[in-house]
Amino acid sequence: MEQRNNLTPAPLEMFTAADVEPKEVKWLWKPYIPFGKVTAIQGDSGDGKSTFALNLAAILTRGDTLPFTEESHEPMRVIYLNSEDDADDTVVPRFIKAGGIRSHLVFISEKKQRLNFSDKRIRQAIESSGARACIIDPVAAYLGQDVSMNLANEVRPRYDSLITVARETGCAVIPIAHMNKAEGMKANARMNGSVDFVAAPRSVLTIGRPPGDEDPDHRVMAHSKCNLARLGPSILFSVSDGVVEFIDTIDITADQLVKALGSGKVGETKQAVARRELLDMLSKGPMAQREIMERMSELGISQRTCELAKAKLPIKTHRIGMLSYWELADRPDGNDATM
Template identity: 40%
Template sequence: MAELKIIGMDEVAVEEIEWLWYPYIPFGKLTIIHGDPGEGKTTLILQLAALLSRGDKLPCDDTEREPISIIYQTAEDGLGDTIKPRLLSGNADCTQIKVIDESEVPLTMLDARVERAIQETGARMIILDPMQAYLGEKVDMNRANEVRSILSQLGRIAEKYKCAIILVGHLNKMQGTKANYRGLGSVDFQATARSVLVVGRVKDSPETRVMAHQKSSLAPEGEPIAFELNKETGFHWIGHYDISIDDLLSGFSRQKKSEMAESLITDCLAEGKCPQQVIQQKAESMGISKRILDTVKKSLDVQSIKIGSKWYWQLAA
């Protein structure tokens, strides 16, 4: 029987979170990046690895950083014909990116080689792509007790070495459902990870892909960031993009949301002025962001007027 030990919170030292990429990827924690097959999540993580290998700035982040050592494991793509060409296309410093040899014995999350590799390489980031391939053949990814035990131990390794561990995964096929219910396997995957990111394709602009925050336990959710995958011009970053996760996965486009916002405003103002709070509450219930609502308001030449202590919207005369 384990010996009882009591820890007083007055004895616990306050620790500041370190970030690989604020607020998307923390050091010393587990991060999940998932999306439907073919939406660009592996390309995204390889482009990030390329930037980090050179110590370059990350998208929408002016933080100065040093090059870091990275471990990248894949169970789906060939190293020579797929992974390295993608890294080279991002101008990666391949001396900074290592792979644990799985040619004789497949790797699992709890394999002792994971911790030894982090020790020997000094890796600050390790990527397991896809995560379900590294659970182990006897593990049922739908059983919470099995999944939580493995992820908790992997999380302790991340914390011990201040290493960001990235788990790349697929979404299930439940189209049209909330993003929270589209992760494969037990919900403990998302419960254990401190940051969960979703990568999807913008439906009315199929070459545009977006990474959006589904869960952020350690900081406010980051704004969605878009990138382009073009057969002719390749990969390039676009920057912040206004779209919600549920819209990204359900098929609503930014253009569609703008049309919804326009209809909402014109309906509310059809008979004259309308309280601003009423319009904003209706927009929120429809999943229309404040940015889209304000943009459409301006395009319709809607004026804000104050009557007493309340603000109203009305169409310009």
């Protein structure tokens, strides 16, 4: 068959499964963000995806335990590419508010030339700085001016460059994308542009406002795709003045978050369940903390979540002998609970 454009055909190379040394996936934040892979974050404009990513960067630079896991890493450098906000008056001030270590947040200068996914400077920056994570915000700005984001045959080669950099450096690469306006579609059909924006990443996180929640600061991170592990639980968090506070896990899928047709009703957060159970148990009178925790454990609610729920209720604690008791400060009958 005639080769077009005078391209020399590549020689055939074959290997078997016996030639491959199996290895386990390493995780930045299991099961949401793997090392050495691309993880996409998507959300509507103004819903806090960039703030979420910058606060995540702050956690990584401090070496803190990641939300709702027991995982932590040594403080690490994070490369942060952002084409929409200036570093001096927006990104760095927000990063400082989030408690990040400034010397660990790395920028690549674009004064002489704009970056794109196939730019060798991204790999050079990861290798020279030792960065373990690289955030790219937004993804469309770094495709390159000659690429149409709606054409798979143009998007995929550029994305493959990014995938190769992640694989060969072990860096967790995290592009951020806007969602399209196709309301009623499933979460993985909402990413703006070519289907490759959601097909190429090994994990996708969807951020949005929880349906029916009246708190204007509340957001949810829902795991909408993962090719490497089971989907992780959705996480409720708040965004206030550029600072993210992680609140609780919540029973909601990514499809429910984006109000996809046929996605079903949204569940409660575990904190909400814990508050309801505490009110029910303590409405009958004081109860030993040990018994309360046993009941919560049966419901799959951790002690930490129970303590957070307690803090939002009029519950006081006292001891009788060696046991700690919880009781409502105001019983439903209007009288203070007493022993």
